[in-house]
Amino acid sequence: MKKPIKYDNKNNQVVSDLLEKRQRNYMLDLNDQQIKAVKSVFGPLLVLAGAGTGKTKALTSRIAYILDENFAFPNQILAVTFTNKAAKEMKNRIALNIKNVVEGMPWIGTFHSLSVKILRKYSEYVGIKNNFSILDTEDQIRIIKQILKIENIDEKRYSPRSFLSLIDRWKNKAITPEKVSEEEKEFMEGNATKVFSIYQNRLKNLNAVDFGDLLLHVVEILRNNNEILKEYQNKFKFILVDEYQDTNVAQYLWLRLLCGDKKNICCVGDDDQSIYGWRGAEVGNILRFEKDFPDAKIIKLEQNYRSTFHIIETASNLIASNKSRLGKKLWTSISEGEKVKVISHWDGNEEAIWIAEAVKNFVQYDDENCSLNNQAILVRASFQMRAFEDRFLSMGIPYRVIGGPRFYERQEVKDAISYLKVVVSSENDIAFERIINKPKRGIGEKALQKLYSLSRKKGLNLYSSAKLSSNERLLNTKSQESLQRLIDSVERWKKIYVENSKNHIELAQIILDESGYTSMWKNDLSPDSPGRLENLKELIKALEEFQNLDDFLEHISLILDNEQSEENDKISIMTLHAAKGLEFNCVFLPGWEDGLFPSQRSMDELGKIGLEEERRLAYVGITRAKKNCLISFVSNRRIYNQWQSCYPSRFFDDLLQEHTEVLTQTDPMNNFKDYRNLDSNNDKDLSYKFENKNLKKSTTQKELPDFKNRHKEWQNDNITKVEKYILNEIKNFKKGEKIFHQKFGYGFILEIEGENALIDFKKAGQKKVKTNYLFNENEI
DNA sequence: GTCTGCGAGGTTTTT
């Protein structure tokens, strides 16, 4: 249809601008609810956005609209997310809508990164210098250990970790040491509060903050300094918050302060997807939004653009069992699609075998887009992953595990970064302590203690007192000499850094080489040292993306994920938590056994609340699926190498027959015959409706592809060469043979004994592996 | 200051 054009000779330009504005794509393909969410820019607004309902689209369109209508300048919009990934995504999406504006939007970011920005400016208001360092968990633990030692608190009785988790919990709730409740003061025989306050003092002395402090310091500054509060309240004309259901008390206070009376605040979230209660998220924040803001508007986004009908219905029915929710009902106009599949297996191994075959099945038969990249296995606990890794490894199916140890948290990477930190700012005690004896310089615990006591006496930082130590005749000659060598080197590197005589990448390389750090790993014979060297190279590479060391260091303290930009076709294995926000054509949800999922511990610790959070996790899992969702459970699971017989998850009670289909393998449901014979009268929760509902043959629609038969067909005709090798146990490897391993790459066999082989991998070093996972070259 | 052996513990995790 042609758009009517009004000609206005006087104001031609204005009109054409307006027209262009209207044609902007961000408004065109929004539904009514989304448009409402975009246009209700004044006053408090809560957008309840169900899974896959175009939440980010609404948010970014809203920003585009605000800018378009000139309600605010780009730098007057505060948009807060939880993860860097989400912030980045938002920026990218805005850039799609309006060109060149993102550079002018400095206030899109995570709670933490925005807090850093504010805190760098006003840090002295909470008694720290603006070059404060940001601690990660490892640093925190180290500090707590030191405190426990000094205070003579038995680590055996209360682990440093338990102190830290208490402290974290308090900080999430914005509780300072003085504000700990009388009851909680008694925790750990009163040691918890004591350690907490010593810890806070220690951080101040170190000129350091932890993640919790980033928010709390900002809250404190805003609370106590009206002029600063006003500055930010005036600056931010509009506030947008993503994933509001995940906010904790500290973040809530942070938002309320910045929001002020203007209340142009838009919170987007989904109470049904609140799965981080255990780390301080308060669903209550979203549930009581209307009370907080009496004139609040609430808009629900319920049209799902992701999944087919049966999947949406299954998810809706499941979540409907939760009591504490605001209530949404997702709907979709995408086709009816496949029913959600349910299957049981004898044990976890069979489950993995079946799923691996189903994965191949999808790749081979489904003309829809079901490549490996479009499939995912979502587990409750990470120990479940191994069975799948093993299976995929032996079948040669490429996979990626999401959420493993993060790049910047690895030992060698942190060491290297500490070197850089010391050069940039030698006041950083934590960094200096980390590198002072790496590689080994003969400066051990004792020497370090001496240096620390000197620095306490002189009121200096660790590095400065190390410089002084030779005058003081503090250490023995050998330690002193090697410490001096280190100091000389650091001074030399500092000179390069200050004079800028070499670029930061070269400098980093020099530091790692001259310090002996690289050669330390080169001389290390342990199997993982080649991998560590590889990571150091990666780190140098990462430097290239930044202008200088300062930029780099500022970023990595908050960005702890390394984007694996893998283009290869691989299936993803991850936890349900890690899957939030993602979508896949085919989703496998294994391990639906009571006790594993829902997790026994959640239920024990938090009762009904815990169970509801687990159910939300299940909801998140199902709603990740676009076309196929396969849920499975086993009768026997090996946990810590002990066999446990399991009952199917109580969540099956919430699934309706008309939307699910029970797949039969060899002996359908025989697996839990025993369980069904158990009398379930004693506990109502255990009276699974499985028998009544799902055992009946479901009325399958004609057009629906027959998954079961395909599976069989594949088993008979399409056993891969790799499979044949495994089945027939044709694995005649010889010593010295060149082999390939999915995970570790190429290598040579050093020793072989039965199914165990010792391999010297090119990259990963020496490792013991099962011959099942090895391939020789002509197999690949 | 560094190596080895024993014992405990082994959901979910971002910043």
Next chain:
DNA sequence: CCTCGCAGAC
């Protein structure tokens, strides 16, 4: 069962 961390022995 397997991994990590600590304590005691060199």
